[in-house]
Amino acid sequence: xxxxxxxxxxxxxxxxxxxxxxxxxxxxxxxxxxxxxxxxxxxxxxxxxxxxxxxxxxxxxxxxxxxxxxxxxxxxxxxxxxxxxxxxxxxxxxxxxxxxxxxxxxxxxxxxxxxxxxxxxxxxxxxxxxxxxxxxxxxxxxxxxxxxxxxxxxxxxxxxxxxxxxxxxxxxxxxxxxxxxxxxxxxxxxxxxxxxxxxxxxxxxxxxxxxxxxxxxxxxxxxxxxxxxxxxxxxxxxxxxxxxxxxxxxxxxxxxxxxxxxxxxxxxxxxxxxxxxxxxxxxxxxxxxxxxxxxxxxxxxxxxxxxxxxxxxxxxxxxxxxxxxxx
Amino acid sequence: xxxxxxxxxxxxxxxxxxxxxxxxxxxxxxxxxxxxxxxxxxxxxxxxxxxxxxxxxxxxxxxxxxxxxxxxxxxxxxxxxxxxxxxxxxxxxxxxxxxxxxxxxxxxxxxxxxxxxxxxxxxxxxxxxxxxxxxxxxxxxxxxxxxxxxxxxxxxxxxxxxxxxxxxxxxxxxxxxxxxxxxxxxxxxxxxxxxxxxxxxxxxxxxxxxxxxxxxxxxxxxxxxxxxxxxxxxxxxxxxxxxxxxxxxxxxxxxxxxxx
Numbered sequence: 001x002x003x004x005x006x007x008x009x010x011x012x013x014x015x016x017x018x019x020x021x022x023x024x025x026x027x028x029x030x031x032x033x034x035x036x037x038x039x040x041x042x043x044x045x046x047x048x049x050x051x052x053x054x055x056x057x058x059x060x061x062x063x064x065x066x067x068x069x070x071x072x073x074x075x076x077x078x079x080x081x082x083x084x085x086x087x088x089x090x091x092x093x094x095x096x097x098x099x100x101x102x103x104x105x106x107x108x109x110x111x112x113x114x115x116x117x118x119x120x121x122x123x124x125x126x127x128x129x130x131x132x133x134x135x136x137x138x139x140x141x142x143x144x145x146x147x148x149x150x151x152x153x154x155x156x157x158x159x160x161x162x163x164x165x166x167x168x169x170x171x172x173x174x175x176x177x178x179x180x181x182x183x184x185x186x187x188x189x190x191x192x193x194x195x196x197x198x199x200x201x202x203x204x205x206x207x208x209x210x211x212x213x214x215x216x217x218x219x220x221x222x223x224x225x226x227x228x229x230x231x232x233x234x235x236x237x238x239x240x241x242x243x244x245x246x247x248x249x250x251x252x253x254x255x256x257x258x259x260x261x262x263x264x265x266x267x268x269x270x271x272x273x274x275x276x277x278x279x280x281x282x283x284x285x286x287x288x289x290x291x292x293x294x295x296x297x298x299x300x301x302x303x304x305x306x307x308x309x310x311x312x313x314x315x316x317x318x319x320x321x322x323x324x325x326x327x
Numbered sequence: 328x329x330x331x332x333x334x335x336x337x338x339x340x341x342x343x344x345x346x347x348x349x350x351x352x353x354x355x356x357x358x359x360x361x362x363x364x365x366x367x368x369x370x371x372x373x374x375x376x377x378x379x380x381x382x383x384x385x386x387x388x389x390x391x392x393x394x395x396x397x398x399x400x401x402x403x404x405x406x407x408x409x410x411x412x413x414x415x416x417x418x419x420x421x422x423x424x425x426x427x428x429x430x431x432x433x434x435x436x437x438x439x440x441x442x443x444x445x446x447x448x449x450x451x452x453x454x455x456x457x458x459x460x461x462x463x464x465x466x467x468x469x470x471x472x473x474x475x476x477x478x479x480x481x482x483x484x485x486x487x488x489x490x491x492x493x494x495x496x497x498x499x500x501x502x503x504x505x506x507x508x509x510x511x512x513x514x515x516x517x518x519x520x521x522x523x524x525x526x527x528x529x530x531x532x533x534x535x536x537x538x539x540x541x542x543x544x545x546x547x548x549x550x551x552x553x554x555x556x557x558x559x560x561x562x563x564x565x566x567x568x569x570x571x572x573x574x575x576x577x578x579x580x581x582x583x584x585x586x587x
Contacts, residue, residue: 216424217431219415219417219420220414220416220425220485221414221415223375223380223411224410224411227378227404227407227409228429229401229403230431231400273420274417275420
């Protein structure tokens, strides 16, 4: 199952690119900072010897970049796992309504003028609530057939989007603020936010990464996988719960960043092959890289927000890749 | 210890249909058994119910003299390899990786997290399965680059990689040209000679005539069971298929010819 030498070289390139992008992401801004100084500051921060002038790098720029890596990795791993567990190339982490659920909570929280710190918590609650409703609607006896779940997810997602739109229309004068929040935005990211997202991300994505071999077996079909000793229904439920926790945390703190969870796993699959044992960890790296770069573009161009960048550029890039690489 | 995989008074449903009704069958290790019968006779459902893939409604299934429920999921998967009617092989995967998935049944933490590292024995079993199905030559190719016959051999190698006691196949020769179908029968016979109990649903009665033991199903019940000579009679076949046939002795095998 190991990677061939070409795949390994590309993987090393990916890791280096990610590290480079992180440095670049911190260096670029209204006041450019030389990369060497970025590294020095990070080292000082890690050893607890921060100076007063390090605040810009350590407390403003770095959290934003770290959050981009974290959320990009999360969405990509969850998207890849969903594509595997639903055996559906169109699956993304928002398939079961987690994003529309978060949007309802965030919108309601903003319009009710809840304290800023409470809004992500409310968003996370409604996000997980939406997935729970999808599971209830999609279940059939003790089983969760993929097609039923996907359909239930579409219904729940559409319903909640309508609720969000209704709320926005009612709070018309604040539509821009709500839209900015829900469209995916990393500009508020702080270390405190990262500390909130991290446990869910580690728990959820960690479980998914450990399920790589199980997901590989599932690609043979439910019956065959079950005959090979895989508890198919348990696996499906576990993947849904793990991915929903990680995704809900990510979107609740940074908004609904589109397309990353769909195109990153596909891109990785095209380059490194279909095994989920390699696909999920490499997707984490690639997703982190993509989101750091997208956020960089969002900050330095008039595209406003990272969610707009990923959706606007992600699609054409993916089409380009599909045409270039022979499947 | 009885070397059989057997069902006693088995009832099972396919959706709402009572597809298997009070079926008692016994398949022996070291024998090639074929399950035959017209479409909808309950052949696939019988095998799935015996494998525990469709929960049986009532009745008992025994593997090597022990109730199926007494085996752990992992042990059961090691003893019984199953090749589904339409094995959905992922198109962009390499043949070797697919075959390696056949080793999937191992000690898994909570049945989900693999805790057993890939071993020499795993590697040997995969190599062995590919050698026996002549798939080694295209081990590095992707499934999408294979012909139908090659893909079926890869799927067979996947099933053999478990080194099972019983190999259960649902229409393994479906969609295959005559030469490929005979290839599959040859591979199955080789497994039988190694002591594996092979149980195959077969549509082609002339292929089924090559089996050691036949079970003829009709309307979810066993119409006849025994040697090809005992089961493949014009009376039985007319009763099951509603078609008049002639059974001709050709060399050491029987040949079925419809006469309508």
